[in-house]
Amino acid sequence: MAEPTPFSITLLLLFNALYAIFPVAATPFGMTWSTKSFGPDGPWQAVRVSIGSPGQTIALYPGGSFRSHLLTSKICSNATLSPGVCFASSGGIYTPSNSSTSFDTIIRFPATTDYTHGGLEVQGSAAIGALDQISIGFSTKSQREVIVPNVTLAIHDDVNLVYPGGSTPVLELGTLGLGFLGTVNQSFQQTNAPNINGSLIPGYLQAQGITNSNSFGLHIGSVEPRISASLYFGGYDQGRIVGAVTTQQGAIAGIEGQDAGAVGLIDLLDIELNVVEGASPWNSTNVASLLGSGNSSIGPALSVVMLPEAPYLDLPQSTCDAIASWLPVTYQSSLGLYTWNVKDPQYERIVSSPSVLTFVFRKDQINTANVTINVPFMLLNLTLEAPLTSTPTPYFPCNAQSYGRYSLGRAFLQAAFIGTNWNANDNQGVWWLAQAPGPNIGSQSNVQDIQDQDVNISSSANSWSTSWEDSWTPLSIVSGNATTSLPGSTNSTSNGSNIRAIGGGLSVGSKAGIGVGVAIGALVALALGVWLFAYRRNPLRKPATSRGFTTSGDVSHLNNAHCLSTDSPGFLPSETHRSGGYGPAELMDNAMKPVHELSSD
Numbered sequence: 001m002a003e004p005t006p007f008s009i010t011l012l013l014l015f016n017a018l019y020a021i022f023p024v025a026a027t028p029f030g031m032t033w034s035t036k037s038f039g040p041d042g043p044w045q046a047v048r049v050s051i052g053s054p055g056q057t058i059a060l061y062p063g064g065s066f067r068s069h070l071l072t073s074k075i076c077s078n079a080t081l082s083p084g085v086c087f088a089s090s091g092g093i094y095t096p097s098n099s100s101t102s103f104d105t106i107i108r109f110p111a112t113t114d115y116t117h118g119g120l121e122v123q124g125s126a127a128i129g130a131l132d133q134i135s136i137g138f139s140t141k142s143q144r145e146v147i148v149p150n151v152t153l154a155i156h157d158d159v160n161l162v163y164p165g166g167s168t169p170v171l172e173l174g175t176l177g178l179g180f181l182g183t184v185n186q187s188f189q190q191t192n193a194p195n196i197n198g199s200l201i202p203g204y205l206q207a208q209g210i211t212n213s214n215s216f217g218l219h220i221g222s223v224e225p226r227i228s229a230s231l232y233f234g235g236y237d238q239g240r241i242v243g244a245v246t247t248q249q250g251a252i253a254g255i256e257g258q259d260a261g262a263v264g265l266i267d268l269l270d271i272e273l274n275v276v277e278g279a280s281p282w283n284s285t286n287v288a289s290l291l292g293s294g295n296s297s298i299g300p301a302l303s304v305v306m307l308p309e310a311p312y313l314d315l316p317q318s319t320c321d322a323i324a325s326w327l328p329v330t331y332q333s334s335l336g337l338y339t340w341n342v343k344d345p346q347y348e349r350i351v352s353s354p355s356v357l358t359f360v361f362r363k364d365q366i367n368t369a370n371v372t373i374n375v376p377f378m379l380l381n382l383t384l385e386a387p388l389t390s391t392p393t394p395y396f397p398c399n400a401q402s403y404g405r406y407s408l409g410r411a412f413l414q415a416a417f418i419g420t421n422w423n424a425n426d427n428q429g430v431w432w433l434a435q436a437p438g439p440n441i442g443s444q445s446n447v448q449d450i451q452d453q454d455v456n457i458s459s460s461a462n463s464w465s466t467s468w469e470d471s472w473t474p475l476s477i478v479s480g481n482a483t484t485s486l487p488g489s490t491n492s493t494s495n496g497s498n499i500r501a502i503g504g505g506l507s508v509g510s511k512a513g514i515g516v517g518v519a520i521g522a523l524v525a526l527a528l529g530v531w532l533f534a535y536r537r538n539p540l541r542k543p544a545t546s547r548g549f550t551t552s553g554d555v556s557h558l559n560n561a562h563c564l565s566t567d568s569p570g571f572l573p574s575e576t577h578r579s580g581g582y583g584p585a586e587l588m589d590n591a592m593k594p595v596h597e598l599s600s601d
């Protein structure tokens with residue numbers, strides 16, 4: 001790009017001045033996506049933002065509520081975390097000291113280490129609360145750069161992942177926080193000083209009149225085959241919805257840190273194999289009841305959460321094994337994942353044909369309606385790379401080591417649209433899940449506005465199967481082994497029917513969702529737990545033990561103040577929170593004295 005000339009700067013200033021006089025009508029704000037893709041378990045797409053001043057260009061996975069999580073250059077200078085190569089720098093890395101707008105010591109309230117909400121097992125020191133401005137790109141309508149000041153951040157100096165075979169430094173990207181119920185500012189309280197306020201991006205955009213609502217619509221798309229990604233604040237691209245929309249009550253996802261998986265849940269009723277067209281690579285065109293197969297404790301539904309900040313399908317081992325039994329894959333116990341047996345002829349047949357993994361969800365929290373999302377196996381032919389494997393290895397992303405925290409990450413969200421209106425129902429929130437299209441989506445987006453209290457969004461008239469037609473190759477009937485009967489319990493659903501019909505009207509569940517109260521309660525518990533582990537940024541602090549901040553499977557410890565008394569600084573921090581969903585607040589202990597104590601549980 002050419003250097004700005006004085007003339008163009010003058011024009012820009014003039015434009016900005018005019019803008020101030022004649023504000024442009026609020027309209028959805030579309031994020032820019034990085035032209036690179038990321039691993040080591042992808043490839044995945046990520047949004048591109050510019051953080052701080054001068055701007056540091058960094059790619060982030062959109063995901064998670066409240067703070068955005070950034071990996072810092074300290075990871076690259078740590079030889080343990082970056083042995084020869086700094087994987088964390090692949091999307092650009094944040095150096096707070098190089099930004100004149102950064103406040104990296106002002107918020108001494110520590111943030112969670114695991115910013116994947118249990119989608120991965122993350123360990124390391126607690127992240128540090130910080131503020132910095134983020135340029136989220138240009139508004140196409142006003143032609144102005146939109147810079148959100150003082151975005152609440154959590155900065156990670158020391159973080160790595162634990163797999164069953166050991167720990168490994170493979171976190172490549174941080175996350176761009178997607179907001180929270182009714183929240184513009186996340187407030188951190190200090191003694192004898194005004195609150196420190198940090199912005200959440202979608203709330204800020206609405207408060208500034210740039211968008212009409214505190215909301216977003218997201219389809220992360222896919223790299224291979226190429227499905228461009230889409231993220232709008234204050235609206236959504238209707239072309240990204242090609243099936244019935246389920247409207248869920250409450251917040252879409254967990255709040256930062258541990259919420260015991262109680263927020264943003266949707267009932268997953270079943271997982272099936274289906275063949276949309278042509279012959280089946282299996283001995284049936286429909287194999288159902290895989291979710292509960294061989295595990296009676298699962299019952300009629302498994303509650304899961306959507307995690308764009310995490311990569312895998314995090315399901316019970318029994319479910320992963322049941323699906324895997326139909327696939328030419330090998331379980332890799334050191335990773336908890338399955339690698340495709342690429343020499344098996346079934347691999348090519350499954351991955352290149354209209355064969356799909358179908359997820360059946362309860363629709364609108366009503367027990368008589370389902371919504372299905374089909375994930376073509378073509379999207380589940382992902383690649384493990386260094387340092388997880390020495391050579392690029394195709395894998396099937398079912399994570400059989402999810403420690404009881406079940407979620408659907410990017411592997412699933414390649415094929416699904418999700419969105420939220422955080423302010424709907426008087427800040428109780430609604431969120432949406434729907435089938436997203438395949439590669440053939442047309443070059444024009446059809447961006448729709450979301451208004452402040454909207455609870456409904458609309459599907460496009462596009463056909464899902466048409467969006468995939470050019471990308472997959474149906475197996476010819478003569479060469480296939482398509483029979484229709486299956487053994488055991490799957491018999492009842494193998495009635496020869498093809499893929500479930502996608503389509504139908506919208507309706508809003510009448511059941512009230514998870515309210516703010518629950519969220520805030522969990523937040524306080526989280527805050528206390530995290531605080532007790534790492535009460536302030538102190539070089540003399542005891543180094544974290546390998547399990548110290550490991551979160552998956554360790555939730556109860558984090559939430560239990562008593563078992564941590566030896567690590568306690570001798571007082572408990574006091575946190576306050578506001579009604580209306582404002583984030584965690586902190587009393588800064590300048591005098592190193594508690595202002596008042598929490599009644600301990």
Ligand SMILES: *[C@@H]1O[C@H](CO)[C@@H](O)[C@H](O)[C@H]1NC(C)=O
Nearest residue numbers: 078080081124158159160543
């Ligand atoms: C480097 O990373 C290791 C492993 O996470 C950690 O224990 C150590 O404290 C880090 N060193 C520094 C100087 O941050």
Ligand SMILES: *[C@@H]1O[C@H](CO)[C@@H](O)[C@H](O)[C@H]1NC(C)=O
Nearest residue numbers: 073074093094095097098099
């Ligand atoms: C910080 O800025 C300085 C001066 O521009 C530059 O030399 C250095 O590489 C930057 N540090 C990082 C880690 O980006």
Ligand SMILES: *[C@@H]1O[C@H](CO)[C@@H](O)[C@H](O)[C@H]1NC(C)=O
Nearest residue numbers: 184185187194195196197582
């Ligand atoms: C901080 O944010 C809260 C909540 O949005 C607001 O009530 C308060 O006025 C803000 N404080 C300052 C100093 O702007």
Ligand SMILES: *[C@@H]1O[C@H](CO)[C@@H](O)[C@H](O)[C@H]1NC(C)=O
Nearest residue numbers: 103106131149150195196197
């Ligand atoms: C950002 O936060 C700092 C610390 O609270 C404050 O001094 C500054 O005025 C804020 N900047 C803006 C643009 O609100």
Ligand SMILES: *[C@@H]1O[C@H](CO)[C@@H](O)[C@H](O)[C@H]1NC(C)=O
Nearest residue numbers: 150184185196197198199207
């Ligand atoms: C958020 O905080 C900023 C100061 O950082 C303040 O100017 C603004 O009024 C607050 N917004 C709301 C909606 O409370």
Ligand SMILES: *[C@@H]1O[C@H](CO)[C@@H](O)[C@H](O)[C@H]1NC(C)=O
Nearest residue numbers: 295297298316317318319404
């Ligand atoms: C069976 O499902 C339950 C969850 O309902 C899970 O805790 C357990 O690990 C599963 N068993 C196996 C062998 O996967």
Ligand SMILES: *[C@@H]1O[C@H](CO)[C@@H](O)[C@H](O)[C@H]1NC(C)=O
Nearest residue numbers: 224347348351352381383394
């Ligand atoms: C699976 O993915 C790899 C890596 O993108 C690709 O090279 C291969 O062709 C894919 N396999 C099939 C059968 O599509």
Ligand SMILES: *[C@@H]1O[C@H](CO)[C@@H](O)[C@H](O)[C@H]1NC(C)=O
Nearest residue numbers: 269270288360367368369370
């Ligand atoms: C919803 O899905 C479940 C599990 O596949 C099935 O038993 C039920 O009949 C379906 N209900 C409707 C209304 O489609």
Ligand SMILES: *[C@@H]1O[C@H](CO)[C@@H](O)[C@H](O)[C@H]1NC(C)=O
Nearest residue numbers: 281345349478479480481482
């Ligand atoms: C059909 O099934 C038979 C027996 O299972 C198998 O030998 C044959 O390879 C299959 N045909 C195809 C085209 O997969």
Ligand SMILES: *[C@@H]1O[C@H](CO)[C@@H](O)[C@H](O)[C@H]1NC(C)=O
Nearest residue numbers: 283284325326483485486487
């Ligand atoms: C279909 O394949 C499954 C798994 O290979 C096998 O258990 C089952 O017996 C087969 N059913 C028929 C009717 O061939």
Ligand SMILES: *[C@@H]1O[C@H](CO)[C@@H](O)[C@H](O)[C@H]1NC(C)=O
Nearest residue numbers: 485486487488489490491492
């Ligand atoms: C399987 O389907 C056949 C034909 O519809 C039926 O006769 C049989 O009873 C079914 N078996 C089970 C276990 O449902």
Ligand SMILES: *[C@@H]1O[C@H](CO)[C@@H](O)[C@H](O)[C@H]1NC(C)=O
Nearest residue numbers: 454455456457505506507508
């Ligand atoms: C949302 O959609 C449902 C189902 O179509 C309808 O009953 C309801 O009235 C709509 N709500 C609003 C506020 O438009």
